[in-house]
Amino acid sequence: MQIGRVLKSVWATKKDEQLNGLKFMTVSLRDTEMIAVDMVGAGVGDTVLITFGSSARKLSGYNIDAVICGIIDKIDNE
Amino acid sequence: MQIGRVLKSVWATKKDEQLNGLKFMTVSLRDTEMIAVDMVGAGVGDTVLITFGSSARKLSGYNIDAVICGIIDKIDNE
Amino acid sequence: MQIGRVLKSVWATKKDEQLNGLKFMTVSLRDTEMIAVDMVGAGVGDTVLITFGSSARKLSGYNIDAVICGIIDKIDNE
Amino acid sequence: MQIGRVLKSVWATKKDEQLNGLKFMTVSLRDTEMIAVDMVGAGVGDTVLITFGSSARKLSGYNIDAVICGIIDKIDNE
Amino acid sequence: MQIGRVLKSVWATKKDEQLNGLKFMTVSLRDTEMIAVDMVGAGVGDTVLITFGSSARKLSGYNIDAVICGIIDKIDNE
Numbered sequence: 001m002q003i004g005r006v007l008k009s010v011w012a013t014k015k016d017e018q019l020n021g022l023k024f025m026t027v028s029l030r031d032t033e034m035i036a037v038d039m040v041g042a043g044v045g046d047t048v049l050i051t052f053g054s055s056a057r058k059l060s061g062y063n064i065d066a067v068i069c070g071i072i073d074k075i076d077n078e
Numbered sequence: 079m080q081i082g083r084v085l086k087s088v089w090a091t092k093k094d095e096q097l098n099g100l101k102f103m104t105v106s107l108r109d110t111e112m113i114a115v116d117m118v119g120a121g122v123g124d125t126v127l128i129t130f131g132s133s134a135r136k137l138s139g140y141n142i143d144a145v146i147c148g149i150i151d152k153i154d155n156e
Numbered sequence: 157m158q159i160g161r162v163l164k165s166v167w168a169t170k171k172d173e174q175l176n177g178l179k180f181m182t183v184s185l186r187d188t189e190m191i192a193v194d195m196v197g198a199g200v201g202d203t204v205l206i207t208f209g210s211s212a213r214k215l216s217g218y219n220i221d222a223v224i225c226g227i228i229d230k231i232d233n234e
Numbered sequence: 235m236q237i238g239r240v241l242k243s244v245w246a247t248k249k250d251e252q253l254n255g256l257k258f259m260t261v262s263l264r265d266t267e268m269i270a271v272d273m274v275g276a277g278v279g280d281t282v283l284i285t286f287g288s289s290a291r292k293l294s295g296y297n298i299d300a301v302i303c304g305i306i307d308k309i310d311n312e
Numbered sequence: 313m314q315i316g317r318v319l320k321s322v323w324a325t326k327k328d329e330q331l332n333g334l335k336f337m338t339v340s341l342r343d344t345e346m347i348a349v350d351m352v353g354a355g356v357g358d359t360v361l362i363t364f365g366s367s368a369r370k371l372s373g374y375n376i377d378a379v380i381c382g383i384i385d386k387i388d389n390e
Contacts, residue, residue, distance in 0.1 A: 001191040001222050003166075003182070008153045010081075012127055015148030016117055018137060024127070026081070026153055030188060032108060035079040035127060039172055044155055049168055049180070049191060052221050054132045054210045054288075054366075059174055059219035063137035065130050066079050070171030075164045075182055077200055086309045088237075090283055093304030094273055096293055102283070104237070104309055110264060113235040113283060122311055132210075132288045132366075141293035143286050144235050157347040157378050159322075159338070186344060195328055205324055205336070205347060208377050210288075210366045215330055215375035226327030231320045231338055233356055242387050244315075246361055249382030250351055252371055258361070260315070260387055266342060269313040269361060278389055288366045297371035299364050300313050 003072065004029045004050045006042050018063055025068065036066035047072045081150065082107045082128045084120050096141055103146065114144035125150045159228065160185045160206045162198050174219055181224065192222035203228045237306065238263045238284045240276050252297055259302065270300035281306045314362045315384065316341045318354050330375055337380065348378035359384045 004027035012024065023038045027050060039060055042048050049070035051059060056067040082105035090102065101116045105128060117138055120126050127148035129137060134145040160183035168180065179194045183206060195216055198204050205226035207215055212223040238261035246258065257272045261284060273294055276282050283304035285293060290301040316339035324336065335350045339362060351372055354360050361382035363371055368379040 001180070001193075001220060003189070003191060008155055010127070010153050011151040012148035013151055014118055015127065016137060016145075019147060024079070024148075033081070035081060037079075040170055049166070049171065051219065055213045055219045055221040057133045057136065058213065059172060063129065063133045064079060065133040067172075069175060070168035070180075073167045073169055075166050077164055086311055088283070088309050089307040090304035091307055092274055093283065094293060094301075097303060102235070102304075111237070113237060115235075135289045135292065141285065141289045142235060143289040157336070157349075157376060159345070159347060196326055205322070205327065207375065211369045211375045211377040214369065215328060223328075225331060226324035226336075229323040229325055231322050233320055242389055244361070244387050245385040246382035247385055248352055249361065250371060250379075253381060258313070258382075267315070269315060271313075291367045291370065297363065297367045298313060299367040 002029050002050045004036065004048050006044050006046045006048055007033065008044065010035055022062060022064070034066060036068045037062065037064050038068040040068060040071060042068045042071055080107050080128045082114065082126050084122050084124045084126055085111065086122065088113055100140060100142070112144060114146045115140065115142050116146045118146060118149055120146045120149055158185050158206045160192065160204050162200050162202045162204060163189065164200065166191055178218060178220070190222060192224045193218065193220050194224040196224060196227055198224045198227055236263050236284045238270065238282050240278050240280045240282060241267065242278065244269055256296060256298070268300060270302050271296065271298050272302040274302060274305060276302045276305055314341050316348065316360050316362045318356050318358045318360055319345065320356065322347055334374060334376070346378060348380045349374065349376050350380040352380060352383055354380045354383055
């Protein structure tokens with residue numbers, strides 16, 4: 001799982017119908033940028049927890065490979 | 079999921095018969111180039127949404143690992 | 157599977173309910189940092205064994221993609 | 235999916251019996267080299283289409299993670 | 313699948329009980345080092361074939377993501 005930061009919203013009118021209704025957002029992830037589907041009401045600027053692969057598929061119930069599944073409050077030394 | 083740009087068409091006469099009828103295209107993806115199967119009628123030059131792995135397999139119904147599943151209209155600050 | 161070192165704890169109050177009760181930790185992994193779920197009582201500073209992908213999902217029984225599944229005692233020439 | 239070039243044949247007498255009879259080949263892939271199983275009669279020097287992960291497993295029917303599933307004839311602007 | 317070289321043995325007394333009895337080894341892989349489970353009696357210094365992801369899981373029958381599944385004898389031009 002990765003720590004990401006939500007950057008922008010993605011608009012794709014023409015898409016596979018299995019993806020209708022999903023909220024796609026760009027996220028920065030270390031030194032790159034990718035797209036994840038938000039499942040927790042994340043907004044631009046939030047630091048988020050992102051899950052990938054078949055776990056993203058199973059967690060969301062959609063055929064996608066990256067899901068924003070948590071909003072990170074803090075990261076500390078326990 | 080990644081943001082890609084459609085570059086070219088790929089022709090492979092000799093291929094596993096499970097792949098017959100699919101439309102393979104090269105896409106640029108950050109600093110690399112790979113092949114994805116188009117499911118939404120994407121054309122050369124389009125900015126597209128690409129899904130990978132088992133989600134690409136499940137979304138398309140084919141044993142492939144990268145699918146063009148949306149055409150991106152715009153990316154903005156919500 | 158990767159060798160990682162446990163860095164910090166991650167707090168995410170707002171998250172998908174499927175993830176409730178899990179212990180998220182940041183781990184350093186070669187030259188990067190990511191998040192894994194601890195299944196073996198690992199603490200900050202421990203050198204750990206991390207499994208990814210569908211194996212992490214199956215091993216933990218949760219829809220996550222990275223699991224701390226062992227604490228490494230030593231690595232030697234057999 | 236990736237575009238690769240077939241480099242050499244790989245010989246491994248001692249291997250898991252589930253892998254008996256498969257034709258392993260090294261392929262160059264961007265700036266790296268890896269091993270894939272040939273399913274289409276590819277030869278050294280061919281430019282090929284390679285599929286990975288669970289799709290390679292399902293396409294081939296073997297527990298492998300990379301399959302040569304097509305021989306690329308040409309790549310053009312449609 | 314990747315070509316790796318077996319480096320060392322890994323000892324992890326405290327681990328998920330699903331992993332009991334497995335033989336973990338570090339392997340060098342291009343410019344990095346990771347851990348794989350040996351299924352073919354590989355020893356330190358051997359050049360090996362490594363499979364990843366769900367194929368490693370299925371091939372071994374364990375929830376792991378990297379398996380040493382062959383010992384490479386030679387790699388040549390067919």
